[in-house]
Every structure is written in C-alpha cells, then in structure tokens.
Amino acid sequence: MKALSSLALVVALAALAFFLGRVEPLRVVLGVIIPYVAIAIFLAGVSYKVIVWSLSPVPFRIPTSCGQQKSLSWIKAGWLENPHSTPGVVARMALEVLLFRSLFRNTKAELREGPRLIYGERRFLWLGALAFHWSFLVIFVRHLRFFIEPVPRLVMVLDRLDSFFQVGIPLLYITDVTIVAALLYLLLRRLRDPQVRYISLFADYFALFLILGLALSGVWMRYFARIDVVAVKQLAIGLVTFSPIVPREVTSLFLVHLILLSTLLAYFPFSKLMHMGGIFLSPTRNLANNNRRKRHVNPWDYPVPVHPYQEWEAEFHDKIAAAGLPLEK
Amino acid sequence: MANPKPEELTQIDYQPGRKDWMNPAVEFRKGVFCYSAAPKNLRYLGLPNPREWQPFDKDWKLPADWKRTILEGMRERLRKFRSFRLFMDICVRCGACADKCHFYIGSGDPKNMPVLRAELIRSVYRRYFTTAGRVLGRLAGARELTEDVLKEWFYYFYQCTECRRCSVFCPYGIDTAEVTMIVRELLNLVGCNINWVVEPAANCFRTGNHLGIQPHGFKDSIDFAVDELEEITGIRVEAPINRKGAEILFVVPSADYFATPHYFTLLGYLMLLHEAGLDYTFSAYASEGGNFGLFQSHEMMKRLNAKIYAEARRLGVKWILGGECGHMWRVIHQYMDTLNGPADFLEVPVSPVTGTRFEHARSTKMVHICEFTSDLIRHGKLRLDPSRNNRWNVTFHDSCNPARAMGLLEEPRYILRNVCKNFHEMPENTIREQTFCCGSGAGLGTDENFEMRMRGGLPRANAVKYVRDKFGVNLVACVCAIDKATLPTLFEYWVPGMEVAGVHELVGNALLMKGERERTGDLRGEPFQEKEASTHA
Amino acid sequence: MQDPAARRDSILGKWLERTVATYPPQTSGFLRNEKDRFRNPVGHTLQEGLAALLDQITGEMDTVRIREALGEIVRVRAVQDFTPGQATGFVFLLREILGEELPGGVPTAWQKRIDETALLAFELFVKCREEITEIKAREAQRSFYVRDRMRQRERGEGT
Structure with missing residues (x-):
C-alpha cells in the first residue's frame, strides 16, 4: 500500500511534467523556475540541517568500540576499529563513508549451515548499497560535462572508464546498469523481506521510486529517445550562468527528468536522505576512544544535588564509630 | 489449511495479528x-x-x-x-x-x-x-x-x-x-x-551502595572475607576502609561483597592486592562502583558518580583502581571525567609494583583491575599455578559495556590464559564487539521480568551451550557484576551445570602467595584436581 | 506402513513452516531462513528438534531422543508469549501434515505416538514452569550469600 501510493506519486509527478512540458508558456516554469527553487531549497535546507546538527553539543564522548582499546604498550590496540587518535578516526570514518564498513560486518558469520544463498542475502545488502551510492556519485560527476565548458579532464576520464566496455551506440555506461539493478534490488528487498517491509515507511519507498524514476528517465533519453544533447547543454549552462533559456529542441521527456531531479533536491533536506551529511557527525563513530586519556567537556554541564561525605558521616556517625572506622568529626 | 479440525482452529488463533506497528x-x-x-x-x-x-x-x-x-x-x-x-x-x-x-x-x-x-x-x-x-x-x-x-x-x-x-x-x-x-x-x-532501577539508586545515594548496606555492614562483610581468606590461605590480609593517606582507592561493585559468585572474586582481589603489596583502601562512602543512575538519567548518573572523586579527594589518594563490573566501567570510562572531573587533584596512575604508567588513564586517573593485573603478570610479578584451576574448562563472556564502550578485550583473556589451562572461545560472532548480552542488564534483572530475561539471554546461553557440547566447557568467566548475578540463573534454565566466575576468582585460585599454607582447595572450597608442579613465574 | 522417507523433507518443511507461523509474521521468515545457529537459536532449535521428533515418531520412537528434542523446543516456548496450549500445540500440527502428505492416511500407531508426544510436551512445559520458580528462589538466595554465610557462622554452623 505504502509502496503503491509512493509509486503512484512519482508516476503522477512524471506525467504532470511530461504533459505540462508541452505547453509552451509552462516550459520556463518547469525548466527554469522550479529547478532554481529546488536548488535553493536544497542548499538552504541542507545547510540548515547540518548547522543545527553541528551546533548541537556532544555532551559525552560515546564512541562504539569495535576493537581492542589502547591501554598497555604490549597489547595490540585496534587503531582502526577502536581508534584512539585522530588518524584512526579519519581512517575509520573513511571506511564507513566510502566502503560502508559497518554494513559489511553484517556478512561475517561462522559455522553456518544449509544453503549458502541465505547467507549471501546479507552480503547483497552491502553490495547493493555500495553499488547504488557509488554509481550515483559517478553519474553525478559525469553529468558535470553538461554544466562546464570546456569539460574537465577528470570528468572525461571518468566518462571513458564508465563506458569501458564499448558496447552499443551510444556507448553503454556501466553505472547506468548498476544503479538501476541496485535500486531494483533495494526495492525488492524492502518489499519481500517481511522484517524490512514491516519497518518501511511511505518515505522509504518514495525515495527509491523517485531515484529510480530519475535514473530510468535518464536511461530512456540516452539510449532510446536519443535527445538533443546540445540543447540540453545549452539549458544546463544557462542555469549555472544565471542566463537561463529553454531551447525549443529540449523535449518534454527531458523536463520529466529535470522535474524528478528538482523534486529530489527539494525533498532531500526533509528526508532520511540527510544521512549523507549525518554520517560524518555520528558521535559513536567520529570520536576517538581516548576517554580516560583526555577529558571531554560537556558544554551544558550543571551542578546536581549530591550526598556529600559530611552528611553521610553525620547520618551514620554512631554506626561508623561502633565499627571502628575513622571519622572526620 | 483446508477443512480445519478442532486443533487447527486453536492453531489459527496463534497467529499474531499485528499489522501496522x-x-x-x-x-x-x-x-x-x-x-x-x-x-x-x-x-x-x-x-x-x-x-x-x-x-x-x-x-x-x-x-x-x-x-x-x-x-x-x-x-x-x-x-x-x-x-x-x-x-x-x-x-x-x-x-x-x-x-x-x-x-x-x-x-x-x-x-x-x-x-x-x-x-x-x-x-x-x-x-x-x-x-x-x-x-x-x-x-x-x-x-x-x-x-x-x-x-x-x-x-x-x-x-x-x-x-x-x-x-x-x-x-x-x-x-x-x-x-x-x-x-x-x-x-x-x-x-x-521501575523499582529495580530507582531503589538501588536511592540506596546508593543514601548509604553509598545499591544494596543499601550501611558502613558497619560493609565493614562486617569485608572482615568476613578477610577471616575466610585466612582460613583458606593461612594469611591474614589487610583490607583497610576509609583510610586516609593510602596511595590507591579501590572501588568495586557492591555485589562483590554480598552475593555469590561475586564474593569469590572479592577474595581474589584481596589476595592479589596483598601479594602485590598495594597501599590501598576501600571506602564505605564510595562503596559502589556500579551506577544505576546510568539506567535512569544522565543527571542521576552524575549524582551517584560524584562520590568516587569526592572520596578520592577526601582520602588524599593518588589514583583509583576499579573492580570487575560492566556498566560501572561504561560510566567510568565514558562519563566520569566529564560528569565530575577534572581529577586534577590525583596523579597519573603508576603501578607501584612494575612502574608502568597507565598513560591511557592519565586524565580520568582510574584503572581497571584487569589492566592492573595483566600488567603484573606480564612483568612476572605474580607466581601462578594454573593447574589449580584444572577443574574448570573456561570460556570468556565479553560483557557489553567493557567490550563496546571501552574495548577491554585482551586484558582479561591474557589473564585467563595465565591462570587456567583449559580455555576455549565461543564462536566469533558471539564474542568481543559482537558479544551477546546476558539479557538482564540496564536494570532489567528482576525476578518479575524472568521470562523476558530468559528470552534476551537465549543467544548468549546458546553459544555457551555450543562450547559446552563441543569442548566440555563448564565455566563462564566474566568481568561484570550483573553477569555474575544473572548468568547463573540464565544457565540454570538453558545450560544446566554451567558455572559462572569472575576473572579474579580464577586469579585467586592460581595465585601462590608468599607464606601460604599448603592449599588443598579453591576459593569455593572445592578440592584441586590433578595438582602438578607446573608453576611459572 | 508407508515409507515417509521420501516425503520427509516435504513433511518437515511444512511442519517447520506452520510452527514458525505461530510467531509474528514479520519474524517467521527470519526464524525459518536464517541458518546461522548463533544468530537464530530459536529457529535452529525448531529445525533440529522437529527433525528429530519426526524421525522418532515415524521410526524407532526412542523415548529418550523424543524427550530430549521435545524438551529443547518446549523450553524455548515456555518463556515466550504463548499460553500452555499454544506452546505445546505444535505437536498436533504433524498429524494434519501427515494426513496431507500420505495418501493412505496416517497409521493409527503414529497417531497414537503423536498424542503421546503432545502429552509429554505438556508435561515438559509444566516442568519448565516449575523449574522457573525454583531458579528464581535460588537467584534470590545467591544475592544474599554473604549475609547468610555470616549468620551461619555466628550460629557456629561453620562453612
């Protein structure tokens, strides 16, 4: 139900863009105004969220230790899984952000029985997540060729690598395949695994369908509709140079792609997609486990009622004396 | 299920019908x-x-x-x-x-x-x-x-x-x-x-420990342990309380001097500290290492924890040593310095026996007894006879907090390998950072919550059962007072015959004390098995 | 008698499936599919236990083995959210599954064995609950060990 309604919403958005994109006066709205608004919301929203997060204090140093602490010199400390210094933290965070270290831990199992396939499912979550995120990043960078003239070397190199197999005309991008496959896997997993289906919200499906729509519309334009790339580049450069135009050659199909992207951008700051920024700030991961070595200060620390020794001694005075323990008074 | 028979009808009722959470x-x-x-x-x-x-x-x-x-x-x-x-x-x-x-x-x-x-x-x-x-x-x-x-x-x-x-x-x-x-x-x-959290907190606030034991009761318990130890070893150890001018304040969870099998761990500490010749004192005011405030609020945690530094200051000690306890060490390692520090009136802990500076505790100034003991063993300062633990086939249960909020993984294992001969690890995905909880931590270890505890402890018990069947393990060693209180219960239900002990109980068994009488049995009064001369320094 | 060996996997599969169906639907898949015995002790106990029970009921009917396998399963279900009938009722599921799987019907001897097993399951369940009471009492005793020992000593009872 949640899945269907979020699918319906994405389809409706796409259809709306497709039909409104054929109405001449509205093309400026779809191709210029909405993208600008979406980018503004994205930038403002994401900065706001990140600022709120980073301004909120970390009263205690609470890293999750996943390895041996640094204690005695002759015990090998787990500098990566339980970092005690900044280089260790940086390395741990890099592994988390770039390779999803913790998610990979999921696959480590011993003494398993029965068919391997079931065990494999766990590896697939890590693999699917990794394939999706990396493909998305590569596709994003590839898209810079539309926005920058002359196209930077890095983008061209990446472009060539991505179409390494030299299949088809136009050349097939590997990431186009992997992102769609990964998204379908993540979607299928959400629908089929009863545990994950139970915890899934409308928003979880919506994000998946939205990005899937974005990817599929891109794929359709490149391989099947073969849209006018020059016109698209004109529009893109127009947007970034603040002299926007919507060339006549830009089709309605492209506007669908653009509207889905705009939706994603505008939706981003209000959604779980903010995990992209949040992961860097997670106090169980980005702090060194040097708790006893270096004092951590709580900025909002306040005095609390305690039971001081004097009161304690006064209350139990006679008993302490009878037991022969030393007394202050 | 077509054509349901009467028993099937009842079966259908079993299906829980929760739809939307x-x-x-x-x-x-x-x-x-x-x-x-x-x-x-x-x-x-x-x-x-x-x-x-x-x-x-x-x-x-x-x-x-x-x-x-x-x-x-x-x-x-x-x-x-x-x-x-x-x-x-x-x-x-x-x-x-x-x-x-x-x-x-x-x-x-x-x-x-x-x-x-x-x-x-x-x-x-x-x-x-x-x-x-x-x-x-x-x-x-x-x-x-x-x-x-x-x-x-x-x-x-x-x-x-x-x-x-x-x-x-x-x-x-x-x-x-x-x-x-x-x-x-x-x-x-x-x-x-819940009362199981608030009552210990109230007790601790008033008397200094969760069990509500008053100063004279605390002294009686410690004296009792000293007496018993004399009977076992022939040596009368010192166990001072509230003594000013001692070098080290020793803080343990209160169950150590009240419950079993914790008590045998206490005996182990007393033997070890005597043998190491440590100048230390207990405190009746700070007679609790544990902190049920952690299970209630950050504020309550701070209120209860305040006693430790306050007492260290009053007694004029140089640094603090802490006993075996899981959540206590979460508070000490991750919170104490922030809550009630800075402990600038103390000195960076140095082992008076080996001279080792515990640099990793230079700010908080509190050292885990496993860190202290493994350092002693490493420097050959203890004479140990691991064969005295021959009746045990041991595995080690990592307690949640020392494992995942500290990383105290190798120290207890190093000690165990030196004080007993038979040691087997549980499967990899059930120990160290992946260790399974006893199911009774965070204040849930009450008897009215029994069924939930048995459910929560099943994964732990299940791995223990596996090493029992595979290697003949008959003792689970651990460094947590809640474990010692609740694992025996858990195992009585899931893995009958499995015993639980603190790491320092096994140290106490293996420790050869200077001038001890010919010992025939371990701290629990059970006779040693196959005593061989396999002493090493 | 029919040869259930050929249909063993199918019978066992159904029995397991219908037994895990007594858990919340979000969980039954996990219980059935997760093969790592340390990650899934409940499912593992069911898988092993039901297999042993099936083999005994359709085979030797070794009461020691039956008691052992049944004990493990009932022990788990005795502390979960089940009434006594629900905790032990999984035994009866076997009769209906055998009925579906064996065209010739379920032999009377096996039916009787299933009834006996179900009765034993109930007995073991009651035993588990009694054990719980005793275990609780011993836990309370352990928590006052030192005090009790001190009193014993005062009374001169020694150790």
Whole structure:
C-alpha cells in the first residue's frame, strides 16, 4: 500500500511534467523556475540541517568500540576499529563513508549451515548499497560535462572508464546498469523481506521510486529517445550562468527528468536522505576512544544535588564509630 | 489449511495479528515487565510524581500536563544531545540492525528490532518536531503522543539492555542505547520508572551502595572475607576502609561483597592486592562502583558518580583502581571525567609494583583491575599455578559495556590464559564487539521480568551451550557484576551445570602467595584436581 | 506402513513452516531462513528438534531422543508469549501434515505416538514452569550469600 501510493506519486509527478512540458508558456516554469527553487531549497535546507546538527553539543564522548582499546604498550590496540587518535578516526570514518564498513560486518558469520544463498542475502545488502551510492556519485560527476565548458579532464576520464566496455551506440555506461539493478534490488528487498517491509515507511519507498524514476528517465533519453544533447547543454549552462533559456529542441521527456531531479533536491533536506551529511557527525563513530586519556567537556554541564561525605558521616556517625572506622568529626 | 479440525482452529488463533506497528498495543503479561518504582524511593531522590501504580493498571495516574512535560523534555534533549537529534533524523530503515538484538532473536517480537524500538519515539519526533510530520501525519511516519504510546515506550524501552550491539552493525552508528537512555529520562519526568532501577539508586545515594548496606555492614562483610581468606590461605590480609593517606582507592561493585559468585572474586582481589603489596583502601562512602543512575538519567548518573572523586579527594589518594563490573566501567570510562572531573587533584596512575604508567588513564586517573593485573603478570610479578584451576574448562563472556564502550578485550583473556589451562572461545560472532548480552542488564534483572530475561539471554546461553557440547566447557568467566548475578540463573534454565566466575576468582585460585599454607582447595572450597608442579613465574 | 522417507523433507518443511507461523509474521521468515545457529537459536532449535521428533515418531520412537528434542523446543516456548496450549500445540500440527502428505492416511500407531508426544510436551512445559520458580528462589538466595554465610557462622554452623 505504502509502496503503491509512493509509486503512484512519482508516476503522477512524471506525467504532470511530461504533459505540462508541452505547453509552451509552462516550459520556463518547469525548466527554469522550479529547478532554481529546488536548488535553493536544497542548499538552504541542507545547510540548515547540518548547522543545527553541528551546533548541537556532544555532551559525552560515546564512541562504539569495535576493537581492542589502547591501554598497555604490549597489547595490540585496534587503531582502526577502536581508534584512539585522530588518524584512526579519519581512517575509520573513511571506511564507513566510502566502503560502508559497518554494513559489511553484517556478512561475517561462522559455522553456518544449509544453503549458502541465505547467507549471501546479507552480503547483497552491502553490495547493493555500495553499488547504488557509488554509481550515483559517478553519474553525478559525469553529468558535470553538461554544466562546464570546456569539460574537465577528470570528468572525461571518468566518462571513458564508465563506458569501458564499448558496447552499443551510444556507448553503454556501466553505472547506468548498476544503479538501476541496485535500486531494483533495494526495492525488492524492502518489499519481500517481511522484517524490512514491516519497518518501511511511505518515505522509504518514495525515495527509491523517485531515484529510480530519475535514473530510468535518464536511461530512456540516452539510449532510446536519443535527445538533443546540445540543447540540453545549452539549458544546463544557462542555469549555472544565471542566463537561463529553454531551447525549443529540449523535449518534454527531458523536463520529466529535470522535474524528478528538482523534486529530489527539494525533498532531500526533509528526508532520511540527510544521512549523507549525518554520517560524518555520528558521535559513536567520529570520536576517538581516548576517554580516560583526555577529558571531554560537556558544554551544558550543571551542578546536581549530591550526598556529600559530611552528611553521610553525620547520618551514620554512631554506626561508623561502633565499627571502628575513622571519622572526620 | 483446508477443512480445519478442532486443533487447527486453536492453531489459527496463534497467529499474531499485528499489522501496522503504528497502532500502539501493549499487554503487560506477568513475567515480561518490571514493577513500578516505590513512591518512597522517588521521594527520597526528589523525583517527580511519586505514587502507587503498576504497569498493568489501566490508569497510570500521570500528571495532568504529562504530554506537555514529555514534549518539552524532548525539545530540551534534542537541543542538548547531538546523538539524539541525529539518530532521530538519519535512520534509513535498512534493517541491518533488525536481527542483532538479543531480545528480538529470543522473543521474535518485531518491536524488539532496534530500528523499530527507535521508531516508537521517532514517530512522535516527526509529529511534533518536523514539518513533514506535522503536515502529512501518518503518511510521513508520524503519530500522536497518546497514553498508549507512552505505555508502549515503557514496555519496550525497559526491554532494552543498552548493550549497543545494534550500533556495531548500523552504517551510521545509530546507538539504541542512547535512544533508550533519553526515553527513560523522558519517562522519569512523568514518574514512569521501575523499582529495580530507582531503589538501588536511592540506596546508593543514601548509604553509598545499591544494596543499601550501611558502613558497619560493609565493614562486617569485608572482615568476613578477610577471616575466610585466612582460613583458606593461612594469611591474614589487610583490607583497610576509609583510610586516609593510602596511595590507591579501590572501588568495586557492591555485589562483590554480598552475593555469590561475586564474593569469590572479592577474595581474589584481596589476595592479589596483598601479594602485590598495594597501599590501598576501600571506602564505605564510595562503596559502589556500579551506577544505576546510568539506567535512569544522565543527571542521576552524575549524582551517584560524584562520590568516587569526592572520596578520592577526601582520602588524599593518588589514583583509583576499579573492580570487575560492566556498566560501572561504561560510566567510568565514558562519563566520569566529564560528569565530575577534572581529577586534577590525583596523579597519573603508576603501578607501584612494575612502574608502568597507565598513560591511557592519565586524565580520568582510574584503572581497571584487569589492566592492573595483566600488567603484573606480564612483568612476572605474580607466581601462578594454573593447574589449580584444572577443574574448570573456561570460556570468556565479553560483557557489553567493557567490550563496546571501552574495548577491554585482551586484558582479561591474557589473564585467563595465565591462570587456567583449559580455555576455549565461543564462536566469533558471539564474542568481543559482537558479544551477546546476558539479557538482564540496564536494570532489567528482576525476578518479575524472568521470562523476558530468559528470552534476551537465549543467544548468549546458546553459544555457551555450543562450547559446552563441543569442548566440555563448564565455566563462564566474566568481568561484570550483573553477569555474575544473572548468568547463573540464565544457565540454570538453558545450560544446566554451567558455572559462572569472575576473572579474579580464577586469579585467586592460581595465585601462590608468599607464606601460604599448603592449599588443598579453591576459593569455593572445592578440592584441586590433578595438582602438578607446573608453576611459572 | 508407508515409507515417509521420501516425503520427509516435504513433511518437515511444512511442519517447520506452520510452527514458525505461530510467531509474528514479520519474524517467521527470519526464524525459518536464517541458518546461522548463533544468530537464530530459536529457529535452529525448531529445525533440529522437529527433525528429530519426526524421525522418532515415524521410526524407532526412542523415548529418550523424543524427550530430549521435545524438551529443547518446549523450553524455548515456555518463556515466550504463548499460553500452555499454544506452546505445546505444535505437536498436533504433524498429524494434519501427515494426513496431507500420505495418501493412505496416517497409521493409527503414529497417531497414537503423536498424542503421546503432545502429552509429554505438556508435561515438559509444566516442568519448565516449575523449574522457573525454583531458579528464581535460588537467584534470590545467591544475592544474599554473604549475609547468610555470616549468620551461619555466628550460629557456629561453620562453612
């Protein structure tokens, strides 16, 4: 139900863009105004969220230790899984952000029985997540060729690598395949695994369908509709140079792609997609486990009622004396 | 199932019909929840809404403005804890944590999946603190805060042992322990707390320890241990209390001098500290290392913890040594210095025996006894006869907090390898940072909560049973007072015949003391087996 | 008698499936599919236990083995959210599954064995509950060990 309604919403958005994109006066709205608004919301929203997060204090140093602490010199400390210094933290965070270290831990199992396939499912979550995120990043960078003239070397190199197999005309991008496959896997997993289906919200499906729509519309334009790339580049450069135009050659199909992207951008700051920024700030991961070595200060620390020794001694005075323990008074 | 027969009809009833988790539905069945805190304990601590009530009552006698109190409390904590705000915002519900919780594994209740436990409050967060939730409501995964939701919080957040296992597997490090701590704080604001947490806290605040043992009782227990030790070893050890001018303050969990098998660990400490010739003192005022404040609120944790530094200052010691206890070490390692430091009146801990400077504790100035002992062994300062532990075939249970909130993994293992001959690890995905909780931590170890504890402890017991069957293991060693109290119970149910001991009990068994009488039995009074001359220094 | 060996996997599969169906639907998949015995002790106990029970009921009917396998399963279900009938009722599921799987009907001897096993399951369940009471009492005793020892000594009872 949640899945269907979020699918319906994405389809409706796409259809709306497709039909409104054929109405001449509205093309400026779809191709210029909405993208600008979406980018503004994205930038403002994401900065706001990140600022709120980073301004909120970390009263205690609470890293999750996943390895041996640094204690005695002759015990090998787990500098990566339980970092005690900044280089260790940086390395741990890099592994988390770039390779999803913790998610990979999921696959480590011993003494398993029965068919391997079931065990494999766990590896697939890590693999699917990794394939999706990396493909998305590569596709994003590839898209810079539309926005920058002359196209930077890095983008061209990446472009060539991505179409390494030299299949088809136009050349097939590997990431186009992997992102769609990964998204379908993540979607299928959400629908089929009863545990994950139970915890899934409308928003979880919506994000998946939205990005899937974005990817599929891109794929359709490149391989099947073969849209006018020059016109698209004109529009893109127009947007970034603040002299926007919507060339006549830009089709309605492209506007669908653009509207889905705009939706994603505008939706981003209000959604779980903010995990992209949040992961860097997670106090169980980005702090060194040097708790006893270096004092951590709580900025909002306040005095609390305690039971001081004097009161304690006064209350139990006679008993302490009878037991022969030393007394202050 | 076509043509149902009578027995099939009853079978169909077994199928739980919970559909959408958003509809709160909790049934307080006997055996799966903890009783409410007695009003006298709340009054003693000055906590809100003291009253007679029980979770299974229909009317929880909440204050009239309870909802506002909770929401204000949430607002305040969202501002104060980045962890809380972040963990409310960034979960993507990937499900990696789902089957990592021992309560989920043992109960099958889907609301015990860490992600869903957190969603119970996340849904309220969305409703009152996010635009999408305010506007879209249920569609955005938001729900109203109602009395039923509050009851559900009580049920499920007093069904989390704050063991942090889920946070090991979460790609963003979301720690349910942190969420549980905040929700318990919120529940405390309206007087929904459990006696097994509040009473020890009240006791500790008043007398200095969870059990409410007064100074003379504390002295009697320690003296009793000294007497017994003399009978066993022929040596009369010193165990001073509240002695000014000692070099080291020694703080242990109170169960060590009151319950079994903790008591044998205490005997082990006394022998070790005597043999090492340590100039130390106990304190009757700071006679508790544990801190049930941790299971209630950050404020209560600070109130109880204050005694340790205060007493170290009063007695004029140089540094502090801490006994075997899990949650105590979470507080000492991750909180104490921040809460009640700086401990600038103490010195960086140095072992008077080996000269080792415990640099890793240079700020907090408190050392774990396993760190201290393994350093002694490493420097050859102890004479040990591991064959004295021959009747044991040992495995080591990593307690949640020393493992996942500290990283004390190798020190106890190093000690065990030196004090006993038969040692076998449990399977890899059940130890170290992936260790399974005893199922009774965070204040849930009461007997009225027995069934829930057995469910939560099943994964741990199951791995223990495996090494029993495979290697003949008959003793689980650990460094946690809650483990020592609850694992024997757990094993009586799941792995009959399995014993539990503190690491320092085994040290005490193996330790050859200067001038000791010919020993024939271990600290429990059982005769040694196959005594061989395999002494090594 | 019919040869159930050929249909063993199918019978066992059904029995397991219907037994895990007594857990919340979000969990039954996990219990059935997660093969790592340390991650899934409940499912593992059911898988092993039901297999042993099936083999005994359709084979030797070795009461020691029956008691052992049944004990493990009942022990788990005795502390979960089940009434006594629900905790032990899984035994009867076997009769209906055998009925479906064996075209010739379920032999009377096996039916009787299933009844006996179900009765034993109930007995073991009651035993588990009694054990719980005793275990609780011993736990309380352990928590006052030192005090009790001190009193014993005062009374001159020694150790």
